[in-house]
Amino acid sequence: EDKVVQSPLSLVVHEGDTVTLNCSYEVTNFRSLLWYKQEKKAPTFLFMLTSSGIEKKSGRLSSILDKKELFSILNITATQTGDSAVYLCAVDTSGTYKYIFGTGTRLKVLA
Amino acid sequence: NAGVTQTPKFRILKIGQSMTLQCTQDMNHNYMYWYRQDPGMGLKLIYYSVGAGITDKGEVPNGYNVSRSTTEDFPLRLELAAPSQTSVYFCASSYRGRRTGELFFGEGSRLTVL
Numbered sequence: 001e002d003k004v005v006q007s008p009l010s011l012v013v014h015e016g017d018t019v020t021l022n023c024s025y026e027v028t029n030f031r032s033l034l035w036y037k038q039e040k041k042a043p044t045f046l047f048m049l050t051s052s053g054i055e056k057k058s059g060r061l062s063s064i065l066d067k068k069e070l071f072s073i074l075n076i077t078a079t080q081t082g083d084s085a086v087y088l089c090a091v092d093t094s095g096t097y098k099y100i101f102g103t104g105t106r107l108k109v110l111a
Numbered sequence: 112n113a114g115v116t117q118t119p120k121f122r123i124l125k126i127g128q129s130m131t132l133q134c135t136q137d138m139n140h141n142y143m144y145w146y147r148q149d150p151g152m153g154l155k156l157i158y159y160s161v162g163a164g165i166t167d168k169g170e171v172p173n174g175y176n177v178s179r180s181t182t183e184d185f186p187l188r189l190e191l192a193a194p195s196q197t198s199v200y201f202c203a204s205s206y207r208g209r210r211t212g213e214l215f216f217g218e219g220s221r222l223t224v225l
Contacts, residue, residue, distance in 0.1 A: 088153060
């Protein structure tokens, strides 16, 4: 059965800290891995990763994929209170046309 | 620039009532999905569609039905509502071809069954 596991489940840090969120997966027919940020409402897209070793960056956020070890990490440097959210990882599978989501990591950044 | 539009945003149902959550997208995406999200949990796939006229079950389809008569619309029907269906429902769409795009979400519909 396809599964996506995120860790830690929750995290509390102070502003300025750096955090690393983990996403591991076991799926057949891997196509891509996506990261989303969810605040009060719908998830908003952060990154899509398809190739190993290529880092995606957007401001203070960056992410990388390891297709051999079947995991991805999302790094947030110099965290701000606005980074407080649930971060969701999803894997796109080509065989079943589905996106499989992890349970998310709840990040709280204290001022 | 509408994207994915869901209605209603909030609804309270009594046990045994039925209702339809509407979802429409204007991006000409071929794939559409319905997810539910329970408090503190990730997204569970209810149903999905790979194109007009084609639908398939996800992880948690019991108690729901869908149809896809057009590319744009993908309504979710709840028959005989139960308290276990209290949740936030998200409709999403994506384009899948040789390259796959991201999944776009609607704003969500919060449903309470009492």
